[in-house]
Amino acid sequence: MTRARGRLVAAALLQLASLGVSVGSALATDDYTLPFYNPAVTLSYGVDRDPALNRQLDWTGQVWNDGQPHYGRVYDQHTGVDYPMALRSEVAVAKDGTIVDVEGGFGTTQFGSFGNFVLVQHGDGRQTLYYHLASAADGGIGVAEGASVLAGQAIGRSGCSGLCYGAHLHFELLTWSSTAMKFVPSDPLAERRWTTWPGRIPFDAAYVRESNGGTEVIRRGATITHWVEFRNTGGRTWRNTGAVGRIGLATWNPAAHVSIFRAADWPYGWMATLLDASTVLPDGVGRFTFGLRGSPAPGSYTEAFNLQAQGLRWFDYRRLGNYYIPIVISNLTE
């Protein structure tokens, strides 16, 4: 039986690699992660770190003296990081924080001086701005002012409101300047303010191995132990504690259905187990151990599983390798 697994999609990393940037360096500081969920999203433009008109200093350190746009790098006096996105793509908050301002009254593609945004205050004193969002009526604003948000949580959907010449997300990192007495834009790319370098989406995983890569044969009424390992290819540290955000292995297709194979050790009928270890850093491998009980009638079955940051986000099942377990329940009883 073919079991396609372990497929890694890393278009963004490849793009950076093509620019001569080293890839795969995990810093594991649990800092900022990319403000979206699709790892194929590439960079349109970064911050112009030179305030002079017609002179640009891009995130790689290259200087351009022409005032022209340089794709993947910078355009003149740009204050944030632009990521191309189809309209209404989900936007993720880059770090834990509190929503301090929202605007959702403009049309999703309404061109003008102002557009829709979410502004988040973080515990490190910085703020992040998510701009050009879709209208509130179009799902662009998914949070309310004053709400607490966890890194990787969806806070809205992208659009092209405001000064926007093509649908994208303008992500801006703001740092308080005691000199200027105001928040000023800073460059998350040049400063490498990411959990990993290059930055990664919050939640992503790749299949590594499991206790039995073939078919699990279970005698009717018996319980066997199965484990599977996934590599943390996202930017967030995996944890198995906390009411929200802990990483668990849950049933899939359909999502969160009560499994006929659930064993006594399952925390819920739809969740086989939480992460075995207390934490797994980016690039680390996490194991998930759980029982499978031969409850149903003898026959051949499959049970699909997906990872979930509980209460926040399902992982992308395709990038998880379409993980499932073939199961045969035998006639023999305990």
Place this chain on the structure above:
Amino acid sequence: MCMSRRSIPLTVAVAVLAGACALEGSATPWPPHGSRAPVPSVPQPQPSQENRTLPSGFPVLEGAVRMPLPPGDPGLIALWESALAGSGPYVFYMAALPAAGYEILGVYPGGGVALIRFRVQGEIWQVVMHGAADGNVAIELRLDRP
């Protein structure tokens, strides 16, 4: 002039007013070119551009007005202005280029500019869209550059 529809904190005023309004183009022509007055016919090309014509079948946005080419920009092959505001021209070219048989190699939409790289018979070109005078969008057809 940038006008807020509602009261916003200083932080956002800084970020959006400075970052998006003044810096991302607004009504200020970007990048600065010469005269933007529409002309009824195609202007005489610059010497360095004299051998360049539009790629065969290159789609032109309906209503776009051909503009004279500014001096000193040899990679710029054609220039139009469109009254279709914001992302309209970008949306048009995202559909029209593949429909005309051109392969899109990369898309780079932004707040001050949108750029599409595409291939024409082995050669890479760019369509670049940005703010122009009177709220118009300038559409540049140019040879590829980094």
